Every structure is written in structure tokens, then in C-alpha cells.
Amino acid sequence: MKNFPYIPHTEEDIKEMMKVIGINDIKELYKDVPKLFEGELNLPSSKSEIEVKRELQELSKRNINLEDYAMFRGAGIYKHYIPSAVYQLATKRNFLTAYTPYQAEVSQGTLQALYEFQTAICELTGMEVANSSMYDGGTAVAEAILMASRVNKKYKALVAKTLHPEYIEVSKTYTESQNIEIELVNYDKKTGRIDLDDLKSKIDDNTSSVVISYPNFFGIIENIKQIKEILPEKVLLIVNAYPIALGLLEAPGNLGADIVVGEGQSLGNYMSFGGPTFGFFASKKKYIRQMPGRIIGETVDAEGKRGFVMVLQTREQHIRRARATSNICSNHALMAVISSVYLSIIGREGLKEIAYQNYQKAHYLARKLIESEKFEPVFEGEFFNEFVIKPLFDLNKFNDILFEEKFIGPINLGNFYKEINNTALFCVTELNTKEEIDYLISKVGEVDEINL
Amino acid sequence: MKNFPYIPHTEEDIKEMMKVIGINDIKELYKDVPKLFEGELNLPSSKSEIEVKRELQELSKRNINLEDYAMFRGAGIYKHYIPSAVYQLATKRNFLTAYTPYQAEVSQGTLQALYEFQTAICELTGMEVANSSMYDGGTAVAEAILMASRVNKKYKALVAKTLHPEYIEVSKTYTESQNIEIELVNYDKKTGRIDLDDLKSKIDDNTSSVVISYPNFFGIIENIKQIKEILPEKVLLIVNAYPIALGLLEAPGNLGADIVVGEGQSLGNYMSFGGPTFGFFASKKKYIRQMPGRIIGETVDAEGKRGFVMVLQTREQHIRRARATSNICSNHALMAVISSVYLSIIGREGLKEIAYQNYQKAHYLARKLIESEKFEPVFEGEFFNEFVIKPLFDLNKFNDILFEEKFIGPINLGNFYKEINNTALFCVTELNTKEEIDYLISKVGEVDEINL
């Protein structure tokens, strides 16, 4: 009999166990199963660790390793610095191999860590309550739209066209079958912010929520306060925030947001090809019973000692079934804890400093690109660490040149907005050195010679 | 005040603490220290994690990464497969950041792990007792020589010239100041084994021990039994064993060895540029009180429950001071535990299979090299996974060619033995694939054309 490292059964074991069950052959355990599949699965045969490792190493080598590249691309997933302690702490095996804390008494590690996560998210967003994570930023936005409709029983969401295009797609997918309408709101061609007139004109009695990004997909910082001011009372303002920016920008909660969601990857998570990351989800406390997902609360044990449990489970599927606030069950707890460790490490001063450096470095690059006279500004609105800028040459070809120098250039906005082609969305973080930025600019300087 | 991530003191803390002590300035704590050094250390200034990481990455890139190389070099440090679980388990932080188990009640993790290590070493070597590790193979041999002299009060060690040349150097360094003489014993030019006649002729009344390697530095398997048979009763036979080989070769303890030591790196430890690795040290039980290093024993707690403690501490320096068996204090416990995890994972079948594959693959290469007629055999003695072979061309140049192909060729024995120049010591392990071996042979086939 072949032995598998992950399966303990010896021939002896199997014999003894079959005897207890009263069978002579494992097949008897499947006698009620129709004989529909008699052959072997068309899969490779079992391999050894060495072979599997070699195979995965081979695959891994067919990807570039971004550790070695200067990165000027963001658009939803960001290369930020991850302190060394983050993964070493958050992925300890007794976190990693535990599941949902159904048995709170032996899950206080998980529960307290997630409770601390909720606390950090409230602090960042300026909201009163937060859940313990969603799958990602996109589904967090979609669920926020659904939640708003549950709150105010209205069924139209006005979504800024400058929400991440994939978030718009996800929102449409989530809402279509629930008869919630998604209407897009234009951006102001001059500032790049939401077009307030367009927004005003689209608000009607059925409007449930307005969704904006902070900063938006162009990197431009929306004025949440101004937007809030034009919304009727019942309309909920949903803000999709880039959490790193919240070290510099006023908390959405202090500017009138009702629900604040976002993609949490930038908070200490690997880029991981876009997943797993996590979504965060916060709101005013009065909406808590309409909030999707798991929520941790403080309590006491039989001896009065502090402890934590999952609360408001009556909103969830295993009790409420079809009437649950959402079907989300497994969430992205591990990623939430990763970000919680990250936020504890960087602390309040760290977040401020990171945000400040992101801002300054991005503005330095933008300034230099304009000065090069090879780029033209596109929007006047203030940006955080991403900005839109139009090259006077072929962007894709320029990116190919950069790639040879181990630089990942900006995305081409034309991939997302048909009306804006050959336009760059640059991203700069605390990891981009001045040296890198200056080198990039020197490459811009060579553009004429290489004739793009 | 600049804050350091590893130092918690705030300005406030420092003030309060100085107040308790009754000082106004930290300098007062150094008032009894002569003012000999007033300036600043000539060192770089404090850096951030990002900067340090970049600097180390830079250094790391200036080393080749052996993951990417086919390895045919051993000579004391071996590239064996390390199962994925080994380091993940053995370097858990509560192992890593604990020290010597002085307080046994809160060190049962360490103590049981080391007790299991001792058990595994006894099983491998066929000896009755083992300590919980030495620094490396070289110091283990040196300490074994000293121990033998403590046992039989004789002061000459006959050391096979085929002991690893660096071990011989270490042994000389350790023994010289203690007036123990090291005399080298020749190898048989035909077999590569120890020259029994030379050995016999060198044994005298003052001979304390005979030291051989199993297999020896040429990879050749010594006949321990034959050697033991010619030794006078009081002379201790010290065997330096390559533990992987013990999956195939009879345990030295069953062939007459009195002390068995060796380098443990091959048991699941990284090559790590040669350190840290660890030495293992086993002997007959009757010599236990002369054994250097820490030894763990089983006991019971106040309630009769099994537990483990350090034993025979009266041999050690903190009690016995100048009369201790050795000055070794900190050992290489972590590496011992790494190897203990390794041995648990591979288990008895795994060790056998690894040893068998090492043997077979090495013999396949040797055969093919001879068949190529570009190499000549050197010794007739049977080898394990290393062998000596003489190329009919310039070995160093050939190694340069191999290097270009991402192969690390054999060491040149001439670096260690003046009488043997331009001779290769090849090493093959379970990690060398047939494909690699065949490719190497094909390169040998091209030797004529490239004219070395």
C-alpha cells in the first residue's frame, strides 16, 4: 500500500476499522452510490514534495518578481511596505489553521484579533461600527449598496464613474438580480471629481445611495462634505476609501459618510495577484442590523472576565436562511488580522508619515513629468498618490522600454475608459525612491531620441 | 527624541524612571566609568527596516542562489532535501526565543525536543547515550579526543588522514594546549581506506584513541570492525559518521565504536555557509560522566507526571568551573531540534530510502564518468555518495564551464591534499536528478572539443 504523508491510515488500521464497521471492503461504504464513474481521474499521479516543489518553482519563475522592479502601477492593488513582523505574527499556525470562532471559549485569539481589527477600522474611517471583513473592496461596495436599499427601501444607486471600474461591474452583478438600478454619475472633465450637477440631476425619489471613491480611481480627492450637502436626508452616502490615504485625509465619517468601505490590501497585505485581500465595511451604528458579515462583540464569561463572541448572528444565514442580510459566511478574517497587525506596527504616527510620503513622492513625480514637457496635465483636482497625466507619445511603447529597465510603468487608462486613451495613471508609494523617480524622468527625457 | 522600534522608552518613561533612581541625567549612571571614549562610534546611523532590507537584499544578490544550481559538491556540507515542515516547526518563536532550559518547568518544549533528539542520535549511531549537541562536527571530534584522554588517561590520538582536513586542524588546535598529541595515520593508496599497517605501527602505550570517518573524506566506507579488532582494549575508537549514510551502513555502535560523533547539517539543516550547523556526540553509557555538553534526562514532577530536566550538571562549568569536562555552555540546540523534526518526518523508511538513493545516484555518476574515458578511478574502496576520480583534463577549468551551465562541480582535492592534485571529489545526493547527471556527463563528452 502506498503511504501518503497527509493520511495516517496503515493497512492494519484500515482492517481494524472495517471490522468495527462490519465491512470487508471500502467499496461497501459506497454501495449506495450509483456506478457512474468507474475509471481513474485524468489527473497526474501522486508526487513527492521534491517534485511538487520543483514544478511550482518552475511556474514561479515564469512570473516576474516585483521585488526586483520599481513599481509605478496601482489602480486598486498597491505595493506598499510590509513590515517584517506582519506575516510572521499574523500567520502563526494557530491563527492560520483555525476556522470561524464558533466555539468562542477556544477562539479568543481570533475573536480579540478581529475585535481589534474592527476598532482600527472605526478609527480609520471615523465610523461607529465595522464588521470583521468582506472578500474585497468590490464586494464591499456592492454589499453596501444592497445594505443601503435595505435601510431606506429605495432601489437606485448613483455610482460615480470614477469608482474602480471593476467595482462598478461587481456592483452591477450583485444588484441586477435584486432589481436595484445602478446609474453612473459623470466626472467633471476639468477637475476629475464627481460632476455635482450630473449627480444632482440624477437624484430622485427612488435614490437609495450615492457611491464615491476617496480618492477616486483617478487618484483625485473628492470633497465628501460638498457631496453630502446636496444629498436628500434619506439618501445614504457610501464612501469607498483607500485606507492609506486616511492618514492624511479627513475621516469620511467626519464628513458625512453613512457607510465607509474599501479594499484593505494596502494595509500590510501582499498583492497576491489581487487575492486574497479583504474588504472593510463600516457604518453608523444605527444601521448595524442591516450590515452584512460577521461582527465581533465584547462580553463576559461566567466569572465576569472579559471575552469576545460573534454577535448579531440572527442576521446571518445559518439562522435567518433566505432572509439573511447577505449570504457571506466565510470572510477574509486572516487578511483582516494581517492588517490589524500592520496597523498596530505602524501606529498613528506611522500611518500619517506613510500617507504624507505617498503624497509628496507622487507630487514630486507629477511635477517633474509636467516640467519635462512630454506630458500634459489632465485634471485640476488634487490627488493623493495616483494621478492621471497624458504623454505626448505612445504610452504602451514607453512602458515596454521601462520594463526593460525593471520599471513597471503606469496603467493605460484607455483600458478602462474608452473616452480617455493613451493616458497614464501613475502610482507612487513610500517604496518609490527619489532615485527611481529621477531615473524614470531621465527615461522620459530620452523619449524624443527613441521616437515613440 | 528619536524612537526605536525595539526600545519602548518614551521621554516620559525616562523622566519617571530617573526620578525613582534619583538622577537627573542618564550620564550619572556612568559616573564610575572612566571617560575614555567621548565621541560617537564610527558606525552608520540608525536606518529604517526598508533601508536595511534593501541593503541586505543587495548583499544577498551578490551570492549565487544554490536553489538554482545543480550541486555536485559536498565535502562536509551537503545539499539534501529539507522537507517543508522542518523549519516551519522547529523555528516557531517559542522555541527560537527561549534560552537554555534552566527553569525546566517552563521549558518542557525544549527539554522534550532535545530528549527526543538524543534518542534519535542513539538510534542512528547505535550508541547508548548522546548529548544534546555540539557546535559542529569538527569540535565534536576534538572534544571526543579530549574525552577519550579523560577516560583512559592516555595522551595520543591516532587520526586518520582521511578525516575532514578541517576537523584535523580543529583537533590539533583543541589538543595542543592540553599536551595531547595528534598523529596522522595514512590511507591505503589502493583502497582509500585507512592503512591498517600504518595504524598498527603507530599504536603505543600512550595511545588514547583512534579517529576515523565513516565514510571518510574520500567518501570511502571504512571497515570499523576490522579497525576495532586491531586496537588494544583501552584504546577508544572514535567514529566520525555522516548520518545520512547510517540509513544504509551498519551503526558504528554495532561495529565496536566507543564514541560516535559527526556533523549533523545533513539532517535537515540549511547549508548556511557552514554555520550554524551542529555536532552530535554519542558514546557508551559507561563514559557518560566524561562526556562534554548538556544532557537531558527524564524525571517526574511533584505529582509523578513525566518531565525532563538537564542532568549531570556537576560536569559543567557553572558548578565545576576549571574542572569541568569542557567549557561548552551554549550549544546548537536549535539545530539539534531542526534535525529532530527532520528525522521524525523522514522516519525509518525515509532515511533508508534517502541513503539508498544517494548511494545509487553517486554510483551511477561514477560509472558513467569512468565509461566516458575522460576520468580514471583513484581508489578501489567502496564509497557512499562521494567519490574521488581523476580527470584527464584541467578540473578547475571544467568547473568553470559547469558553472556557466548552473552546475557546481566537484571540489578539487588538491586544495586539501598536496599529494593529490587535479583530482575531483564528487558528491551526489537524492536531489541530483538523472537528467542533471546525464547533462553533466554530456559536458564531459564535450571536453575534447573545448580543449581543457
Next chain:
Amino acid sequence: MKLIFEKDKYGRTAFSLPKLDVPETKIELEEELLRKEDPGLPQVHELEIVRHYNELERKNHSVDSGFYPLGSCTMKYNPMLNEEMAGMFNNIHPYLDEEHIQGALELMYNLQKHLGEITGMDAITLQPAAGAHGELTGMLIVRKYIEDNGYTNKTKVILPDSAHGTNPASAKMAGFDVLEVKSGPDGRVDLEEFKKVMDDSVAAIMLTNPNTLGLFEKDILEIAKLAHEHHALLYYDGANLNAIMGKVRPGDMGFDIVHLNLHKTFSTPHGMGGPGSGPVGVKEKLKNYLPKPIVDINEDGKYFFNYDIPKSCGRLRTFYGNFGVMVRAYTYILMMGKEGLKFASEMAVLNANYLRKKLEKDFKIAFDDVCKHEFVIDGTFLKEYGVKTLDFAKRLLDYGIHPPTIYFPLIVHEAMMIEPTETESKEELDHFVEVMYKILEEAKTDPEILKEAPYNTPVRRLNETVANKQLKLRG
């Protein structure tokens, strides 16, 4: 234990950043958009954080720390190799040019193929982030199928009353009315009941097979036939796939759509509640409704994201799914191979039946019959000793064993749903049996022990009522 926020002290830090190396510019922004008050993140030194999480970690039960027979969750061992392999793929940005990430794409492509083979499905999307997310995806595919085929009257989804709670919730999210059919006296779908409700208004039937009682739906072929006669689709909840790999495939049983849980069947760690991964497989006829993009290969052997799915149900999340989880699952599949996966299922079923047999003497097994990967104890008999399943479960904690899933499935009162998985040894199972009988004995002789349990845990029994009343949700 203090919260990390309660360890905050002004002036401490665990962080360092290089000095800003570019010339600074004044921040041009409306005053109201500049942060006034810093977010109240903790200011602590690195050692404090290290100790904090060290202490927290020690308070968790996990697969690594002990037996975890949580029914329907497949808490099998999460191999160390998975983690090491995943570590090689962390640094990939989702918007890199495809030519720079051929390895990642090939891995996804292979995984799609392997999962298709294991389930007997023709096409796979790896996009869904979790099982429930896969269910929603599946239901939205149903929706597109209906629309595309003009089945305007199809508004209902049928599922058994033993179904996972996420099934009705997901069907509802996709806009369907949910109809629960009662299970029959043998714990399976009652075919007669089913026939009564099966009509042309049914869009889909959601089943898990073996079902949550661990029983194989013996009438599956008949159900499939009926469904397809009415142009309804048969949906397979893959939560219980661990029982049947290499033995029978959902696709062969007549299922049209399948979701999988990589974090259950394919050994990826559960991460305290996620990330999971819930790929969805469909039959050829539904291929065009899959979410965008899927990974494809062109004639030059280059892998690419195929967005050309004109009837697609849309996009369920950003990017391409939980890639990190996929790497782990792929590693596992390579390690196990076809023989290993089949053997895993067989041993999972052997373990469950062994436990069932060992326990059936004094524990009432609901629908006691040859089970697959799990079975359910009906705990109502405990009432005679004045204790509940909850008390029994809490007492298990004192013995270092994670309790089974309790109070589910809903059709069994005081249920305890036990899924040992194949990675547990006979010795571990015997120990569990021993503890079960010991606790039963305690229930009989001194039930107060159970009611006050647990005792040996980091905290004693926690008060959920207080928690839900005070709703203290942040520190």
C-alpha cells in the same frame, strides 16, 4: 487580557520609515479634507506586539493544536508545503502584462482543468472568494440561463430543509424565491415531496450530495431526470465533495453547476474564517454564462485572461479570485494525485463510519445508516439528564477537542454533526470516542459539570446575551 489599543503609549513605535527623499510641496487641499485628529491606532513597540499576538495565538484551538471534527467544514490537515509554495507567488500585481505572469496563468489554467476533471464539469471559474460566493455565482448563472432561454416563469429554487443556510441566502440574493422540501424518513430528499413541488416554475434545485447528514442522495439520478425534464438546473454544493473524489462525480450524476470549497476539500487553511475559495464548474451548455474573465490558452501556447464571454453573468469580485488559495490547492492536488484524492475520500468515509459505529451504542445517530464523510447525532436524548448539546459541546473543550458543528442541520434536534476527515488517525478517533463516553457518563452522574463547562479554557463560558445586548463592538 488587554486590547492592543489599551497598551498605547505616546512616543512608542514599532515602525520606521526612510526619511522623505524628495523636496516637499505644500499640500493643496480644502481645509476640511485634511485630517484633524489622527486615527487612534496603537503606539506600541515591536516586542509588545509580538507578545500580544503570541498570547492571542495560544488562546486558539486549531487543526494544528488538536482534533477539530466540525461537521461540513472539512477541517483536514493543512500541509506545510502549501504555505511554502504560496510564498513564491505573493508578489504579483493583478495588472501586469500577461506575458510577465505566464506562470500564474498556467497554474490557474491547470487548476481549472483539474477541478473540472474532479467534478466532471466542462468549464470552471476560479473567481468566487468562498463557498457562499460560489453559490451566488452559480445562481446568477442560473439566472442568465433562464433569461437567455426565455424561461420567464422560472422564479423558484428548490432545496432540502437539510441544506446549508447559505444555499437559501444565495438563491435569494440572486433574486429567486426559495422553496424548502422536507427530508424523508431516511434523511434524504423525499422523492414524492419533491415531485409535488417540481414544476416549470423551478429554475434550479440546490443539493449537496452526500447531504449534510452525511447521507448519499440515492435518488439523485431520478431527481436529475425530473429537473431536466422541467428545464431546471441541478446545482451541487461542493461542501461535501471530500466524500466522493474519484468515486463519483457531480457531473456524472447529472449536476449542471458545482461549487467547490478549496479551503475544505483541497486542504487550504481556514484562516480563522477565511480566505476560502469557491470555484464554480458548469456543463458545456452553461459555459457562456460564467463570470469574466477565465484563463484560456491560445494556439501559441500563451495563457491569457479571456474576457470574451458575451452572455456572462458578470463579475463577482475584483481581479481573478483568491489566487493565493489556488496555489495551495494546486500544490495539494499535485501532492495527492489521482490515487491520493480518491484514497482521501475513502479514508474520510472510513473514519466517519468508524466513529459512527463506535458511538451508536449510546449516542442516538440521526438516520443511522452507512454514512459518507460525516454523520449527525440527535442530542435530544441528553435532555433526560438535564443537559443540552451545547453543554456537551462545551465540555468537549475541556478535553482539548473542538466540538462538532452543533444545532445543524436544523432538521435534527440538538444536532451534533461530526466530520473527522481523513487526516485523523485511528488513535485520535479512539481518543475522541473515549472522551465522548466519559462526558456521557458525566452527564448521567453529575450533569452540573457539563452545564458549567468549560473549565480549562482561556475563558469560561461566554455570555452571548450580554454581548448582543450591550453591542460593544469596538475598543
Next chain:
Amino acid sequence: MKLIFEKDKYGRTAFSLPKLDVPETKIELEEELLRKEDPGLPQVHELEIVRHYNELERKNHSVDSGFYPLGSCTMKYNPMLNEEMAGMFNNIHPYLDEEHIQGALELMYNLQKHLGEITGMDAITLQPAAGAHGELTGMLIVRKYIEDNGYTNKTKVILPDSAHGTNPASAKMAGFDVLEVKSGPDGRVDLEEFKKVMDDSVAAIMLTNPNTLGLFEKDILEIAKLAHEHHALLYYDGANLNAIMGKVRPGDMGFDIVHLNLHKTFSTPHGMGGPGSGPVGVKEKLKNYLPKPIVDINEDGKYFFNYDIPKSCGRLRTFYGNFGVMVRAYTYILMMGKEGLKFASEMAVLNANYLRKKLEKDFKIAFDDVCKHEFVIDGTFLKEYGVKTLDFAKRLLDYGIHPPTIYFPLIVHEAMMIEPTETESKEELDHFVEVMYKILEEAKTDPEILKEAPYNTPVRRLNETVANKQLKLRG
């Protein structure tokens, strides 16, 4: 808890290996040299091993789990970054061509230079594997120096009675006679006593400064002068260097040889008892006696191993030292920088004096004076309550605190040697003080509590007598 060997079961495995891919040959070897009986290694599956070490790990106190004021061991925080950086240097074989390992060599070269600067020494060897190994290296250098200079009558090494036990043991191993001088009433070397024994037969004086009582040897310059007048060498045991970095350097005080403990002062983890690393620094005049090889740089900027040390004391171990430990220490030095190292020493001394002051009210401090990084409690006063320092220490375990070093130094009866290190916060120190007073109160009111302690540990007090009597040394 069972040994892993006691979980052995025939047929289990946690291992897999590719099939042998070369044609097999018959093994040609004398029959007696072929293994007859397999080594009795455990046969277990991977999960069993994972749980085994998970359980073992939870039974360890560590720096990560709590306060660890083990005097003379400098149990400071071991930064996470150290581990990550070391991970980049695991895969280096010691016999690669130097041109292929320039990064590793440069790191060693830089570390040699930095350690030289910190200690005020002119040349450094990184070869020794631990502190005691460094001591032996130092003593062998002394030996070579003597021989080379024809000081044939120099046979003795002087050290204070407060010295670490390894000092006499190392001197002895190097063939010297050891002469202990009594400490004076102030806990320092008694200069008059010293003068009495100081003559031309003395080869070296081994000191640690601050000494093991945490006190600075105020007469150090005088001692150095006397030593050098007699052509004796002054040896510095670096165990206590953490008190004085950037404040005063051994080299400036007149020391000729220094060993360092990278695992103490430079934050590398102690690994349950090792690996450490014990570099040795010497003054110019002793450079030629260093072990071989050291790392050097040639005029082309290439780093190389310099074996050209004709008067070398030899080789102390294989290869080049504990390189993995060096990477960690180097990382730490870069992180801390010159300001940070100095600040670390200052805060280590601040912490020690703060504790000393807080405890001196009711605990008798041996030689109560401004201390450096540590101080010693004289526990004889506990006798009046019928308890010993050992009992007191065991009771500390119940509060989650690792006891100080006990019964050392030997010159203080019932000693408790407390070294908090700079990485502990004021809050942690205050908590320790509180616990110390609580236990003292227990000693006064109910000494039996201490005598039976500990209670809350994985095992109760362990019987050392039984252990040494039965000498059961393997499973």
C-alpha cells in the same frame, strides 16, 4: 505527554521522495557493514508531527511569551527582521568560489569592522560559535602570544571569583592554571589582593566589565597597567557588553582581547541554548595569532578569506563561524546604528537601576550601588521565612515570569541575578516589581506556597535527584 517515538506506527510516514531515476547497481560492501536493523526513527504522519511540536512549543517560556530577566544572558527582544534577512542567506555552501559569494564575504567583512569599532579592537575573528568558544579562542591567542614572545614561565590566568564558570573552564582547556582572586567588599576586584598575585607568571587576566554583579570595575585602568607591566594580557568577557556600547570601549580601557556574544548584545535569538556566536577581537599586536581564516579585501575591492596568518592559533571550528547568526547581528547593527546601540545600553542600565531602586526596600541587593545592566539580590534573608531562592524562583513561574539567574554569581549566597535589558517597558518592570513583592508577602505569610511552587506550569516542580539517579537519557 508522549514522545514522538511513542507515536510510532508501522506503515505511517510524513515523507515522500521521487522514485529512484537511475539504473540500480548491487551494493558492493562487506556484509558486516550493511545495516541490519533500521534505526528506530518514528513512523508518523505529518499532522502528528505538527501537533507534537505545536504542543511542545506551547510548553516553553520565551522572550516572545514574556519577561525573561535572566542575568548575564541579555534576553533582549529578537527582532522579526533578523529572521527575514537571515532567510536570504541560507543556501550557501562553504566551498563555493569566492567570486560567487562576494555578498556573504562583504557582510562578514563589514561585521568585523563594526564589531572592531564597538569594542575598540583592531582585528576580529568571527569564527567562534559561542561565548565560551570565544573565550577558548582568546586563551589560545594568549598561548600563542606567550610562545611567540618566549614568556615560557607564564602559566597562570587570573580571574575574579565572580567570573562566569566558563572563564576558568576555558582557561583550563587552553592549558593554563587558574587563579581566582577574591572580590573586595564593594563587589569589585580587590586591587590589593590582585597586586599580591600579579606577577610574571601570569599570562592573562580575564575580566568582565561591568562584572557579573553589574558593577563597573573602577580600577580597570590600574589593573590594565599592572597587567601590561608584567606582559600579561587583559581579556574582556563580552557577556556584559550590553551595558556600555557607545559609552566606553574595552579597547580603550586597556583590554587586549575581547569576545562578544552576538546572541546577547546583538539580539540574535538564543534558540533554546544556541546557536550563539562569539567573535573575538584583538589589539594590533595580537592580530597575527587569530584563528584562520579571516575575511579581507584586496586592492581590487574583492573580498576573500585570508589564510595567511602564519602565527595563527589554529582553527577553532569548521568553516567560518555561525554565518546565519552574523546576518542577524549585522541586521540589528544596521537597524540600531550608532545612536541606537548607545541608547540601547543606556536604557538597559536605566532599566536595571530602576528595578534595583524599586526592589531595594525589601530585597537585599548585594553591593547596592549604581549598577549597569544587571544587579544581584542576596536571597539569604529569605531563610528567615523558611524558603530558598529556588522556591522564590519557582513561584515566579506561576506569574508567567521567567526567574532571574539563580545561585550565580557564587560569591553571593542564594543569588538572584536580574538583567531586564532595554527592550522591556516600564510597565513590564512595574509588573515584575509588583509580583516580586507579592511573592515576598506570600513567603512571609504562607511559605508553603513557595515551597510547592510552581502550580500553573505545564508540569509541577521537577525532581532533579530522580533524574540524576536513574539517568534515563533516551526514549
